[in-house]
Amino acid sequence: xxxxxQELETLPPALVSRLKAHDRAQxxxxxxxxxxxxxxxxxxxxxxxxMMARHRRRFxxxxxxxxxxxxxxxxxxxxxxxxxxxLADDVDGSGRxxxxxxxxxxxxxxxxxxxxxxxxxxxxxxxxxxxDAPRSLP
Amino acid sequence: MGPTDRRSxxxxxxxxxxxxxxxxxxxxxxxxxxxxxxxxxxxRRFTRDRELALDALQETFAYLLRKFPPAGExxxxxxxxxxxxxxxxxxxxxxAVRKARRYVGVGDEVLAELPAEPAAEAQPIDAxxxxxxxxxxxxxxxxxxxDLSLAEIAIALDVPLGTVxxxxxxxxxxxxxxSRIKDLLGP
Numbered sequence: 001x002x003x004x005x006q007e008l009e010t011l012p013p014a015l016v017s018r019l020k021a022h023d024r025a026q027x028x029x030x031x032x033x034x035x036x037x038x039x040x041x042x043x044x045x046x047x048x049x050x051m052m053a054r055h056r057r058r059f060x061x062x063x064x065x066x067x068x069x070x071x072x073x074x075x076x077x078x079x080x081x082x083x084x085x086x087l088a089d090d091v092d093g094s095g096r097x098x099x100x101x102x103x104x105x106x107x108x109x110x111x112x113x114x115x116x117x118x119x120x121x122x123x124x125x126x127x128x129x130x131x132d133a134p135r136s137l138p
Numbered sequence: 139m140g141p142t143d144r145r146s147x148x149x150x151x152x153x154x155x156x157x158x159x160x161x162x163x164x165x166x167x168x169x170x171x172x173x174x175x176x177x178x179x180x181x182r183r184f185t186r187d188r189e190l191a192l193d194a195l196q197e198t199f200a201y202l203l204r205k206f207p208p209a210g211e212x213x214x215x216x217x218x219x220x221x222x223x224x225x226x227x228x229x230x231x232x233x234a235v236r237k238a239r240r241y242v243g244v245g246d247e248v249l250a251e252l253p254a255e256p257a258a259e260a261q262p263i264d265a266x267x268x269x270x271x272x273x274x275x276x277x278x279x280x281x282x283x284x285d286l287s288l289a290e291i292a293i294a295l296d297v298p299l300g301t302v303x304x305x306x307x308x309x310x311x312x313x314x315x316x317s318r319i320k321d322l323l324g325p
Contacts, residue, residue, distance in 0.1 A: 011310060014323050016282045022263050023283045029178055033192050037199050038167055045154075045162040047208050 143168040147219045155212040162206065169219065170199055176220055176284065177227045183279065184231035190238055194230035201226050217293050220286065224294040262318040269316065274309035277302055
């Protein structure tokens with residue numbers, strides 16, 4: 001298409017106005033339809049806080065507990081030296097024990113029906129308190 | 139509703155994605171009121187019936203609602219919301235007509251295009267538009283009535299931009315040459 005065709009890409013303004021007026025001369029939406037749509041939307045989104053609260057409850061306790069324990073491990077083991085950090089505490093296998101391991105352990109606790117991960121959090125906590133030599137769980 | 143909500147569609151969609159129940163419902167209401175008339179006009183073009191158009195309107199916004207959590211994974215706007223709403227409104231309208239025809243025992247014709255059935259007292263504009271092919275009529279309407287850009291029309295119709303340009307070019311030429319339009323506009 002060359003430049004001369006550009007003017008053909010528009011319609012006379014008077015025709016455009018008539019096209020718009022013609023199309024817009026349509027029935028308007030009645031309040032009943034508005035209410036139906038908006039009531040449906042309110043009911044739909046009303047599920048949201050309950051869903052979000054359930055997710056928060058599922059994550060809060062194991063995450064909070066694990067994070068607190070590993071933070072304590074951090075403080076204690078940094079004073080003892082990095083060699084005292086057991087490989088068993090490197091939950092995510094990154095080569096260091098940090099807050100990411102707390103999250104990994106919390107996720108494991110959430111998903112682990114056998115309770116092994118939760119027990120591991122507890123064991124880690126005892127070691128922090130007792131300052132025992134590191135040992136691995138069976 | 140209070141004063142005009144100046145938030146963009148992108149902001150409102152984001153709130154619908156992650157906001158709490160109250161915020162999301164308010165944001166959705168703004169989106170609905172902002173785009174309701176456009177959706178109804180589109181539905182009306184395909185149904186030629188007010189009640190069926192209202193059904194299609196509700197279906198269109200029910201579709202949009204389900205895009206958001208909890209049922210949906212959320213929506214990311216990559217173009218204007220109208221380019222997403224148009225094909226949904228069109229499809230909902232065609233479905234509504236199909237169901238209505240089945241209900242009254244009429245043959246289940248596939249209506250995949252803008253109907254061209256001007257009434258006996260059709261205005262010249264109706265007749266001129268009816269004379270266009272459905273594809274050209276659709277592009278002209280989206281461009282000059284709904285003010286979509288050519289790129290947006292391509293997205294809404296899911297066709298290449300070149301196809302939109304070609305259809306529009308030919309439609310404009312036909313309308314300019316139409317004696318009814320010439321008479322309508324005068325000398």
